[in-house]
Amino acid sequence: MSTMKIQGGHRLYGDVTIGGAKNNIVALIPASILSDTPVKFEMVPDILDVHNLMLILQSMNVSSEFSDGKLTVNPTNIKESRLPSKAIKSLRASYYFMGALLGKFHRAVVSFPGGDNIGPRPIDQHIRAFEALGAQVTEKNGTVYIDATSNGLKGGSIFFDMVSVGATINAILAATKADGVTTIHNVAKEPEIVDIVSFLNDMGANISGAGTDVIRIEGVSRLAANHIHTVIPDRIEAGTYLSLAVAVGDGILIKNVIPDHLQAFTNKLSEMGVQLEINENSIYVPKSQKLHGVKITTAPFPGFATDWQQPITPVLLGADSESIIKDTIYPKRKMHVGQLSEMGAKIRVTDDNLIVIDPSDQLRGTTVSAGEIRAGASLVIAGLTAKGETIVTNTDNILRGYDNIVKKLTGLHAEVELIK
Ligand SMILES: CC(=O)N[C@H]1[C@@H](OP(=O)(O)OP(=O)(O)OC[C@H]2O[C@@H](n3ccc(=O)[nH]c3=O)[C@H](O)[C@@H]2O)O[C@H](CO)[C@@H](O)[C@@H]1O
Ligand SMILES: C=C(OP(=O)(O)O)C(=O)O
Numbered sequence: 003m004s005t006m007k008i009q010g011g012h013r014l015y016g017d018v019t020i021g022g023a024k025n026n027i028v029a030l031i032p033a034s035i036l037s038d039t040p041v042k043f044e045m046v047p048d049i050l051d052v053h054n055l056m057l058i059l060q061s062m063n064v065s066s067e068f069s070d071g072k073l074t075v076n077p078t079n080i081k082e083s084r085l086p087s088k089a090i091k092s093l094r095a096s097y098y099f100m101g102a103l104l105g106k107f108h109r110a111v112v113s114f115p116g117g118d119n120i121g122p123r124p125i126d127q128h129i130r131a132f133e134a135l136g137a138q139v140t141e142k143n144g145t146v147y148i149d150a151t152s153n154g155l156k157g158g159s160i161f162f163d164m165v166s167v168g169a170t171i172n173a174i175l176a177a178t179k180a181d182g183v184t185t186i187h188n189v190a191k192e193p194e195i196v197d198i199v200s201f202l203n204d205m206g207a208n209i210s211g212a213g214t215d216v217i218r219i220e221g222v223s224r225l226a227a228n229h230i231h232t233v234i235p236d237r238i239e240a241g242t243y244l245s246l247a248v249a250v251g252d253g254i255l256i257k258n259v260i261p262d263h264l265q266a267f268t269n270k271l272s273e274m275g276v277q278l279e280i281n282e283n284s285i286y287v288p289k290s291q292k293l294h295g296v297k298i299t300t301a302p303f304p305g306f307a308t309d310w311q312q313p314i315t316p317v318l319l320g321a322d323s324e325s326i327i328k329d330t331i332y333p334k335r336k337m338h339v340g341q342l343s344e345m346g347a348k349i350r351v352t353d354d355n356l357i358v359i360d361p362s363d364q365l366r367g368t369t370v371s372a373g374e375i376r377a378g379a380s381l382v383i384a385g386l387t388a389k390g391e392t393i394v395t396n397t398d399n400i401l402r403g404y405d406n407i408v409k410k411l412t413g414l415h416a417e418v419e420l421i422k
Contacts, residue, residue: 004401006394006408008385009417010367013289014247016414017255020240021047021405022071022233026194028095029171030201030231031055031075032102035064036178037205040076041227047071047236047405050092050398057089058096082107091116093402097125097168100148101175104132109149119374120308121334127166131173134158135180157182157221165190165302170217171198178207180221189217192303193263197234204229237263239404240285242313242379244268246414247287248276249317250386254414257284266306270296270314274321295323295359300331311357312338312380316387319347319362327357337373338380344368345384345392367392372399379404386416 022045031052034041046052046068056066063081067074082103090096096115103110114125129139129146135158137150150156157180160173170190177184189195191213199212205225211217240259247254248271261268261280268278268285274293279286295318300308308331315338318325329335333355342349345368348360367390372378378400385392394400397420400407411418 004397005421006397007419008392010385010388010392013252014250014414014416015252017257018243018410018414020235020258023194023236024049024051024403026197027052027233029098029198032098033175033198034075035077035080035102036105037077037225037227039226040074042230043073043233044230045071045233046073049405050402054089054092058085061086085112087113098172101172104137104148104176105179108151108155111147113145120332127162127169128172131160131169132176134160135176155180157184160186162188167192170195177219178202182221184219186217188215190302193234201231235259238309240264241267241310244287245313245317246383248290249320249383251287252289255284255286259283259285266304267310270298293321295321295325297326299328308332308335309376312376315380316383318359322361325359337377341370341381342384344370345388364389366390369393372396375399375403
């Protein structure tokens with residue numbers, strides 16, 4: 003595990019370019035095994051999740067090459083094989099191989115995924131989707147066995163109990179090559195879902211309704227990549243740099259963003275009193291003046307993302323009144339709270355799982371641990387605002403999903419160092 007050393011208390015300035023979205027590429031890579039030809043992506047973030055997905059591909063005899071933000075995946079010699087459980091457990095999105103392998107071979111054997119420690123993360127809705135398509139699903143010793151080889155994979159109707167990004171994408175991956183028509187109700191509408199559908203349709207899939215509550219899929223037998231697919235900008239990384247810019251910036255331009263994907267976040271910043279300059283694909287954050295406390299309730303897209311609640315917390319510590327965060331998606335997602343308290347933040351969790359943030363004096367640097375990716379982002383921003391040195395341990399959790407973070411921070415004149 004690596005460690006990050008931060009010398010806090012300096013104002014930051016300049017510009018930063020947002021990379022491709024983690025939650026987009028981690029679905030696109032498993033989806034690429036459905037193709038009958040090599041697939042190319044650009045604007046691929048250099049994050050540990052991508053490298054671990056490449057290891058999983060390799061175990062299936064799928065070659066991949068990654069350099070300079072360009073990734074090629076060649077699934078033409080794919081073989082069914084045992085997937086490496088260490089890599090599978092290193093990230094959440096390895097569960098997309100369930101849907102992708104089911105679509106490709108009509109069966110899949112995949113261990114339970116890993117990912118962030120943010121409270122219970124069941125996969126019952128994914129399983130419900132596979133069963134609705136005719137698969138039999140069993141679980142033994144932490145491994146999920148999904149099999150539709152006896153009667154084939156057939157289109158069906160899927161009704162989700164709750165809106166789930168992962169279950170929606172897994173259902174799409176499985177149904178794309180199933181026999182007949184599938185309708186999926188109560189689906190997630192995140193931009194990453196709209197993009198994966200556009201990637202699959204571009205290869206010959208027949209999927210409509212992405213971005214609405216119901217997706218309809220007419221199965222096809224062959225997919226072939228015709229174009230290089232560009233990964234969409236990471237709206238969570240953008241929210242992280244927006245937070246940093248408000249917390250400690252003297253004028254920061256955030257480039258390569260889709261402002262529409264950020265509306266819930268930028269609206270909250272405006273409500274706090276931040277005067278953002280929102281352009282077509284960039285946002286300028288001037289030095290902030292007085293900030294007001296706000297109430298935040300996380301929700302599925304287009305609501306305020308759960309993945310933003312921790313990065314925005316150090317900004318709320320600098321407000322002139324109390325703020326309250328209610329995470330409806332992951333009510334127990336609070337790994338940053340104790341660590342921020344160690345730095346002197348006035349922050350607490352109530353019995354009913356609200357995070358209450360009071361105006362706090364200047365934080366002080368100390369050693370804290372990045373319990374998960376967004377808690378880690380929160381601590382990095384806090385460390386940049388704090389007096390003295392902050393050591394963030396367990397930074398592999400941050401490197402799972404933040405592209406070139408040290409380079410980007412030093413580009414903004416931060417004093418940050420990664421110790422491997
Ligand atoms: C790789 C990826 O894209 N990760 C994102 C994805 O995770 P992920 O896809 O795992 O999250 P979901 O959208 O599935 O989870 C939403 C809610 O549904 C619940 N649920 C989900 C599936 C299921 O079968 N049963 C069930 O009860 C979850 O516990 C959670 O409370 O969406 C989350 C919510 O926006 C984000 O925080 C993650 O960054
Ligand atoms: C929860 C997250 O990631 P994952 O689903 O990959 O664990 C996240 O990106 O904030």
